[in-house]
Every structure is written in C-alpha cells, then in structure tokens.
Amino acid sequence: MHKKVLRNGILVLVDKKESNSVVIEISFRVGSNYEDQRVLGISHFLEHLLFDGTKSRDSRQIAFEIERYGGEINALTSNERTSFYVRVPKKHFDVGLEILSDIILNPLFLQEEIDKEKNIIVDEINMVNDTPMFYQWILFVKTLFKVSNARHPVYGSKETIKVLSRQDILDYYQKHYLANNMIVSVTGDISDDIFSKIEEKFKDFRTGDIQAPQELIESISQKVEIAKERKNVDHTYMVFGYKTPNRSSPDSFVLDTIRAILGGGMSSRLFNEIRLKRALAYTVGVQHDPNRTFGYFAVYLSTDKKNVELCKEIIIKEFKALEEITQQDLDNAKTYIEGQFLLENEDNAKRADNMSSFEISSSHEIFESFLKHINSVKIEDVKRVGRQYLNEFYTLVTIEEK
Numbered sequence: 001m002h003k004k005v006l007r008n009g010i011l012v013l014v015d016k017k018e019s020n021s022v023v024i025e026i027s028f029r030v031g032s033n034y035e036d037q038r039v040l041g042i043s044h045f046l047e048h049l050l051f052d053g054t055k056s057r058d059s060r061q062i063a064f065e066i067e068r069y070g071g072e073i074n075a076l077t078s079n080e081r082t083s084f085y086v087r088v089p090k091k092h093f094d095v096g097l098e099i100l101s102d103i104i105l106n107p108l109f110l111q112e113e114i115d116k117e118k119n120i121i122v123d124e125i126n127m128v129n130d131t132p133m134f135y136q137w138i139l140f141v142k143t144l145f146k147v148s149n150a151r152h153p154v155y156g157s158k159e160t161i162k163v164l165s166r167q168d169i170l171d172y173y174q175k176h177y178l179a180n181n182m183i184v185s186v187t188g189d190i191s192d193d194i195f196s197k198i199e200e201k202f203k204d205f206r207t208g209d210i211q212a213p214q215e216l217i218e219s220i221s222q223k224v225e226i227a228k229e230r231k232n233v234d235h236t237y238m239v240f241g242y243k244t245p246n247r248s249s250p251d252s253f254v255l256d257t258i259r260a261i262l263g264g265g266m267s268s269r270l271f272n273e274i275r276l277k278r279a280l281a282y283t284v285g286v287q288h289d290p291n292r293t294f295g296y297f298a299v300y301l302s303t304d305k306k307n308v309e310l311c312k313e314i315i316i317k318e319f320k321a322l323e324e325i326t327q328q329d330l331d332n333a334k335t336y337i338e339g340q341f342l343l344e345n346e347d348n349a350k351r352a353d354n355m356s357s358f359e360i361s362s363s364h365e366i367f368e369s370f371l372k373h374i375n376s377v378k379i380e381d382v383k384r385v386g387r388q389y390l391n392e393f394y395t396l397v398t399i400e401e402k
Contacts, residue, residue, distance in 0.1 A: 001013060001014065001015045001146075001364065001368060002014045002016075003364065006178065006179075006194050006195070006198065006199045006202070007199065008179040008202065008203070008205060008207055009179050009180025009181075009182075010179050010180070010182050010184060010198070010199075010202055010205070011182070011183045011184070011339075011359070012183075012184045012185075012186070012194075012198055013183065013184070013185040013186070013355045013356070013364055014185075014186050014187075014190060014194055014195075015125075015185075015186070015187045015351060015352075015355065016187075016188075016189070016190045017187065017188065017189070018189055019090065019187075019188045019189045019348060020089060020090060021087055021088065021089060021090060021188050021189075021220070021348050022087075022088060022089075022090045022093045022096065022186065022187070022188030022189060022190055022196040022348065022353075023085060023086070023087045023186065023187050023188055023348040023349045023352040024085060024086050024096050024097055024100055024184065024185075024186050024352070025083055025084070025085035025184070025185045025186075025349075025352040025353055025355075025356055026083065026084050026085070026092070026100055026104060026180055026182060026183070026184050027081050027082065027083040027084075027182070027183045027184075027185070027356040027357075027359075027360065028081065028083075028176060028177055028178075028182055028183075029080070029081060029176075029181050029183075029210070029307050029360055030043055030080075030081065030082055030176040030177075030181065031043050031077055031078050031079045031080045031081050031082055031154065032044065032077065032078070032079050032149060032152060032153075032154040032156070033079045033080055033148070033149040033150060033157075033213045033293065034149075034176065034211070034213040034361060035149065035152075037160075038160065039156075039160060039168055039172065040152055040156035040157055040160040041121070041153075041155050041156015041157065041160050041161050041164075042156070042160075042164060042168060042169070042172050043077050043082055043154070043172075044077040044082075044121070044154050044155050044156065045115055045117065045118075045156070045161060045169070046082070046169060046172060046173060047075045047076070047077045047082050047084075047350055048114060048117050048120065048121065048256075049107060049109055049114065049117055049169065050075070050084065050103045050104065050107050050112040051063075051073075051075070051103060052107075052108070052110070052116075052117065053107075053108050053110065054102045054103055054105075054106040054107060054108060055106045055108065056102065056106070057099075057102060057176045058390065059175055060362060061098060061201075062102075062103060065095060065099055066086055066088060066095070066096065066099055067229065068334075069088055069089055069092045069095065070088075070089065071086060071087055071088035071089070071092065071096065072086065072087045072088075072349075073086045073099065073100075073392075075078075077154055077247070078154060078291075079149070079150050079154065079291060079294075079385055080291055080292050080293070080360055080361065081269055081356070081357065081360045082234060082318075083099075083356060083357075084100055084103065084104065085349065085352065085353070086099060087348065087349050090188055090189040093190065093191070094197070097197060097198065097201055098201070098290055101201040101202060103271060104177065104205075105202070105204075105205060107173070107356075109166060109169050109170060109173070110250045111166055114164075114166055114169065117361075118161055118162060120166070121155060121161050122158050122162070124155060124277070125153075125155055125157070125158055125161075126152075127289065128155070132231065132233055132237040132302075132399045133237065133283075133302075135242060135399065136237045136238075136239050136300065136397065136399055137239065138153050138397065139227060139229060139239075139397045140239040140296075140298060140397045141224075141239065141296070142227075142397065143225050143227040143395055143397050144225070144241065144242075144243060144296060145218055145243070146218060146219070146393045147216040147217075147218060148216050148218050148293070148294050149213065149216070150291075150293075150294045157332070171301070174200070174208075175208075175211055176211065178206060178207055178208045178210065179202060179205040179206065179207045179320075180188065180207045180208070180210060181208075181210050182202075182205075182358045183359055183360070184198055184224050185351075185352045185353075185355040185356040185359075186352065187348040187351045187352045187355070188234070189350045209368060213293075215293055218243055218294065220243065220393075221242070221243060221393040222393055222396065223393055223394070223395075224392070224393060224394055225394075225395040225396070226395075226396050226397070227395075227396075227397045227398075228397070228398050228399075228400060229397075229398075229399050229400070230399075230400050230401065230402045231400075231401070231402065232397055232401070232402060233399060233400070233401050234300070235303060235304050235305065235399060236302065236303055236304065236305045236307075236308055236398050236399065236400045236401070237301075237302045237398065237399070238299075238300065238301055238302065238308055238311065238312075238396070238397070238399075239298050239299070239300045239397050239398075240298060240299045240312060240315050241297055241298025241299065241393055241394065241395055242296065242297050242298070242389050242390060242391070242393075242395065243292065243294070243295070243296055243389075243395060244288070244295040244332055244389050245295050245389075246290055246291055246292055246293055246294060246295050246297070246361070246362075247269075247290040247291060247292065247358070247361040247362040247366065248292075248361075248362045248366075249290075249295075250373070251381075251385050251388075251389070252290040252385075253370075253373040253374055253376075253377060254294060254377050254381045254382060254385040255288050255290070255295075255297055255385060255389070256337060256374060257330070257333050257334065257337065257374060257377045257381075257382060258288075258297075258322065258382060258385065258386060258390070259264050259286045259288040259297070260333035260334075260336045261322070261325065261330075261332075261333045261339050261382075262286050262299070262318055262319075263284070263285050263286025263287075263299070264333065264336045264337075264340075265336065268283075269284075269318050269321070270284055270286060270299060270314070270315065270318055271284045271320075273314050273318060274301060274311060274314055278310075278314075280301075280303050280304075280307045280310065280311055280314075281301040281302055281303040281307070281311065282302065283300070283301055283302050284299075284301045285299070285300050285301070286298070286299050288298065290361065291361050292360060292361045292362065292389060297389065297390065299315050305401065307401055308398060312396065314330070316394075319386060319390040322382055322383060322386035323383050323386070323387075324388070325382055325383075326379075327379060330378075330379055330382065334374055334375055334377070337371075337374050338371055338374070341370060341371060355367060358370075
C-alpha cells in the first residue's frame with residue numbers, strides 16, 4: 001500500500017493490484033458522534049443530499065454516468081465517518097473520479113431536494129423501527145451507552161430531521177467537508193499517475209480547522225442493564241453485550257479472537273450450543289465493533305420468549321468457558337480470522353473501505369498489520385480479556401411480542 005498526503009492535506013491510500021475493476025472511496029472524518037443534540041442525523045442527511053444534484057448533473061445523471069458502465073455508486077454514514085464510493089471497470093477510472101469529485105465539490109443543496117430528502121429519511125427511520133433485526137441494535141446502543149453520542153441512531157430522529165434547515169446543512173458541510181479532513185482510498189488496477197489525477201481534481205478544495213468531536217468517556221458498567229420493548233413480532237429478538245475498548249487498544253484484537261471462538265460460523269461454540277444442540281434459535285451471531293472512541297461486543301439471536309433466560313445462561317456459561325480454552329481452540333480461531341480477512345479483502349470495494357475505516361478508527365498501518373496482531377494473541381490474553389470485559393455486568397435488550 002502506498003500513502004501520500006497531497007499539498008492541501010488530502011490523505012491518499014493506494015493499493016495497486018491486477019484486477020478488472022477499480023474502487024475509489026472518499027471518506028470524511030465526520031459522523032453522528034460529531035453532532036450536537038439539535039441536529040442529530042445531519043451527517044447521514046448530508047450524505048443523502050450529495051447525490052441530489054450538482055451544478056452540472058442532476059441526481060439521475062450522477063447515477064447513470066456510473067451505472068452505464070455496469071458500475072456502482074453508493075455511500076455510508078457511521079458514528080465516525082461518512083464515505084462515498086464508486087466501483088467501475090478499470091478503464092473508466094477517470095469517470096468514477098470525476099463523478100465523486102463533482103458531488104463532493106459542487107453540491108447544490110436545493111431547498112426542494114432537502115424537503116424531499118426529509119420524507120425519504122423519515123421513511124427510512126420507520127423502516128428500521130419496523131424491522132426488529134435492525135432496530136435491536138438501536139435499542140442496544142441506546143441502553144449500553146450513557147454519555148457517548150454512540151447511544152444515538154446514526155440517522156437521528158424524525159423530530160430533528162424535520163426541523164433541519166438549509167443553513168444547518170450549509171454550515172455543517174463547510175465545517176467538516178475539508179481537504180485536510182478527507183481520505184481517498186483506491187484499490188484495483190490503477191495507473192501510476194493516480195496521485196496527480198486526484199490532486200488535480202481537488203486542487204481548489206478548501207482546507208480549515210478540523211473540528212474533532214467532544215470525547216465523552218464512558219465509565220465501565222457496574223450493574224446489569226435490561227431493556228425490553230414490545231412490538232408486533234412472533235418471537236423475541238435479543239442482544240446481550242458489553243462496552244469494550246476502541247480499535248487502538250491491543251485488547252481489541254483479543255476480542256476479535258474471542259468473537260471467532262464464540263461466533264465464527266456454524267462450527268462456533270455459541271452456534272453449536274444454541275442452535276445445533278438445542279434448536280433454540282435460527283439466527284445466532286457475535287458482533288465486535290471497535291471504533292476510534294468506543295467499542296462494543298455483543299451476542300445476538302432470535303428465539304421464543306420462553307427461551308430467553310436459557311439462552312442468556314448459555315451465553316454466560318460460554319464466556320466463563322474461555323478460561324478453559326486450549327491452544328488448538330486459539331489456533332483454530334486465528335486460522336478462521338486469517339481466512340475471513342484474506343477472502344474479504346480480495347473484494348476491491350471491501351478493501352478500499354477497510355483501508356479508510358482503519359485509518360479513521362486507528363491507522364491504516366494497523367490494517368496492514370492486522371493479522372500480525374491477531375497472531376500475537378496468547379491464551380492468557382483471551383482469559384484476561386474475557387474476565388475483564390465479558391463479566392457479570394452485562395446489557396441485555398429484547399424485542400418481544402405485544
């Protein structure tokens with residue numbers, strides 16, 4: 001991987017490899033954790049608006065100029081970043097770069113588009129709230145975190161979205177969409193003049209003082225937290241988890257390893273105990289999400305309401321069983337992680353996204369050395385981290401039938 005900081009502060013990460021495609025992802029170090037209470041959801045809202053027209057293209061033209069070549073254009077917003085990407089056949093790299101640069105440099109933010117987008121996002125919020133497998137995570141982080149903005153949905157709320165003004169949008173764009181707050185990650189079969197091409201496209205992009213979010217430190221949980229909501233569902237959705245360290249912590253790699261032991265596919269411990277042995281649930285999984293300022297570790301499943309207590313007991317039992325893991329258990333987890341990492345990053349889009357997401361959560365160097373960190377995990381690390389974080393002070397949320 002090659003790294004270069006351009007004259008106006010743009011960080012460019014390039015991974016050149018033989019491929020039929022090229023992916024360009026442009027990320028900004030801004031997401032829902034940067035928002036104050038009055039404008040919750042504005043990062044995600046602005047992401048939508050950048051596809052709604054520029055000085056030279058309307059929304060349909062933006063999509064058509066990529067899709068006409070069989071390409072893809074999309075975006076995402078998280079707690080700590082907003083990213084826009086295109087994937088195109090390699091010979092159409094210049095087209096992909098032109099479209100991305102246009103939507104970022106020349107958005108119109110027309111009032112009529114703002115009004116339409118408000119309706120779209122309210123509909124998106126309703127869809128998430130109506131879909132338990134999505135909404136369970138909204139309920140979980142709201143219950144788990146007490147002071148961090150990570151407790152809020154990335155999309156904000158219907159109330160805050162409805163009152164956002166065009167001036168709010170312009171102010172937020174001017175404040176955070178800066179060259180020196182921007183990362184360009186590119187993967188695929190790329191020409192050697194890529195840095196000069198990116199620099200030319202963004203040569204007039206403004207710079208400014210980067211506004212970091214207020215870092216609100218979450219205290220370690222000292223009690224069990226339980227939240228229940230009743231919806232029109234036929235069975236119960238359950239998330240059981242904990243606050244954990246950020247990606248820069250060495251313990252985050254130990255938790256990656258624990259995730260593989262407990263939830264790495266159909267042969268993992270929790271899948272075996274809950275689904276294969278007892279047929280208590282169809283869906284069983286483990287998620288570990290380490291970011292720049294926060295992290296969490298959670299087991300999720302869906303089951304009959306009467307099985308929740310038993311599932312909880314099984315999860316706790318498996319956490320405690322980490323004290324008894326063998327070297328073979330650890331080696332199997334490492335092999336699983338290595339295989340998943342290598343296969344996932346064969347996909348240019350996923351690799352470009354990982355390059356930028358690691359840069360924002362820690363550094364791209366950690367992405368490049370990820371497997372080295374995993375391979376350095378020892379049995380005593382698993383035991384220590386399991387005791388320290390996966391303890392008796394859990395958070396449990398359920399969505400149950402009315």
